[in-house]
């Protein structure tokens with residue numbers, strides 16, 4: 001009998017949710033960078049473990065929402081946890097119980113009793129093992145976790161054990177996705193995320209936070225290659241200059257790096273065309289939200 005179900009990963013921004021998803025799925029699906037709050041969409045990866053298919057909901061970081069976009073992200077994160085069969089809370093070993101973790105623990109009480117919630121203490125490669133025991137105890141005193149795991153998502157320590165445990169907790173039933181499908185995100189969105197990741201890396205400190213990338217057009221060509229047109233939306237004229245760079249240098253190198261990654265992902269040639277547009281109001285435009293897999297209404301609070 002096969003099993004299948006949803007596992008929601010929750011945790012503070014930067015806790016390692018994307019890294020863990022990628023590790024479990026075994027392919028790069030969600031986007032990992034050193035910048036916080038990179039995951040805007042509810043990206044899922046599908047992992048196989050024996051007869052089980054585990055669908056990971058890689059929720060956006062949970063934090064105190066201020067603007068509309070932030071509120072929509074937090075609503076999406078809690079929505080993901082409430083719909084899931086199993087929830088895993090990721091806590092960073094070296095940071096321990098921060099204010100953000102406290103808030104998530106409070107939020108957990110609200111998603112309903114009888115849910116399976118596991119604790120994964122991540123980045124154990126960064127701390128001494130003695131510290132882990134007291135952190136485990138403190139966290140379990142505050143919430144009745146079904147199980148505690150000590151992992152390093154990056155190094156792969158303890159992640160196999162966690163994956164097996166999760167697989168056993170899922171309900172019996174047919175698989176939710178075809179075997180060869182690793183992400184239910186449309187390719188257009190994955191390609192846009194890849195470009196956004198390259199921009200994030202390249203611009204680093206200069207990065208306009210209010211920036212988004214959308215795939216506008218995707219054309220399959222007869223020779224097997226794909227032509228992909230993407231638009232980078234920024235809020236101000238000044239930001240446009242930053243993204244373009246001196247003599248277009250920045251956008252050129254971003255375009256090259258993104259193209260290479262998309263080609264590797266698709267396993268074929270890609271012609272990538274990037275355009276930068278100024279859209280002062282994109283944060284308030286409903287269409288932008290659905291492109292990111294978020295619900296615009298969730299920001300209305």
Ligand SMILES: Nc1nc2c(ncn2[C@@H]2O[C@H](COP(=O)(O)OP(=O)(O)OP(=O)(O)O)[C@@H](O)[C@H]2O)c(=O)[nH]1
Pocket residue numbers: 011012013014015016017018019020031032033034035036037038039059060061062122123124125126151152153154155
């Ligand atoms: N040392 C160490 N670093 C890790 C580990 N897991 C993740 N990281 C690093 O922590 C940073 C954040 O990881 P992400 O996976 O992007 O975190 P996230 O929770 O998805 O972040 P958001 O998308 O902002 O919510 C990255 O630089 C990772 O390389 C780990 O086990 N050990």
